[in-house]
Amino acid sequence: MKIGNRSLSVFAIVGTLSTQGAWAEPAPLKAGAGWVVVKTTMKYEALVQKLDDAIKANKMAAVNFASASDGARAQGFAIPGNRVVGVFRNDYARRMLAASIPAGIEAPIRFYVTENADGSSDLSYRTPGAVFGPYLTEAGPDLKKVADELDPVFARIAQDATK
Numbered sequence: 001m002k003i004g005n006r007s008l009s010v011f012a013i014v015g016t017l018s019t020q021g022a023w024a025e026p027a028p029l030k031a032g033a034g035w036v037v038v039k040t041t042m043k044y045e046a047l048v049q050k051l052d053d054a055i056k057a058n059k060m061a062a063v064n065f066a067s068a069s070d071g072a073r074a075q076g077f078a079i080p081g082n083r084v085v086g087v088f089r090n091d092y093a094r095r096m097l098a099a100s101i102p103a104g105i106e107a108p109i110r111f112y113v114t115e116n117a118d119g120s121s122d123l124s125y126r127t128p129g130a131v132f133g134p135y136l137t138e139a140g141p142d143l144k145k146v147a148d149e150l151d152p153v154f155a156r157i158a159q160d161a162t163k
């Protein structure tokens with residue numbers, strides 16, 4: 001990675017931090033415009049499982065996932081649990097793309113599970129309305145209708161996963 005006139009190795013930073021034995025507690029996500037953050041007392045693994053169950057129960061699909069903590073563990077590092085889960089469904093995808101090809105970059109819409117220092121975990125996501133908002137002027141009412149239908153679906157998934 002190049003910063004100004006200096007090269008910086010991400011591996012050197014990670015190696016230095018890991019030898020110090022602890023990671024600093026990062027700033028937590030905060031609910032802002034278009035963001036929903038649900039604080040829970042659940043353990044990370046339990047929330048990940050409940051999210052998966054809630055996605056299925058609400059007839060949506062976990063299209064993909066990424067986990068920095070899984071990757072770190074595979075390389076011998078321990079960091080707080082962290083998982084991004086992309087959620088969508090093909091009928092929504094077809095309607096979204098019929099309304100806006102550029103909006104396709106936003107699908108699947110993501111949930112974010114993060115583990116806190118106290119062992120609890122949080123579930124966060126940007127609402128479909130917020131995710132598709134930048135495309136609505138050009139896309140028109142068909143994309144807005146998709147977003148309006150998905151907002152309560154994502155809210156139910158979050159509610160079901162965190163209860």
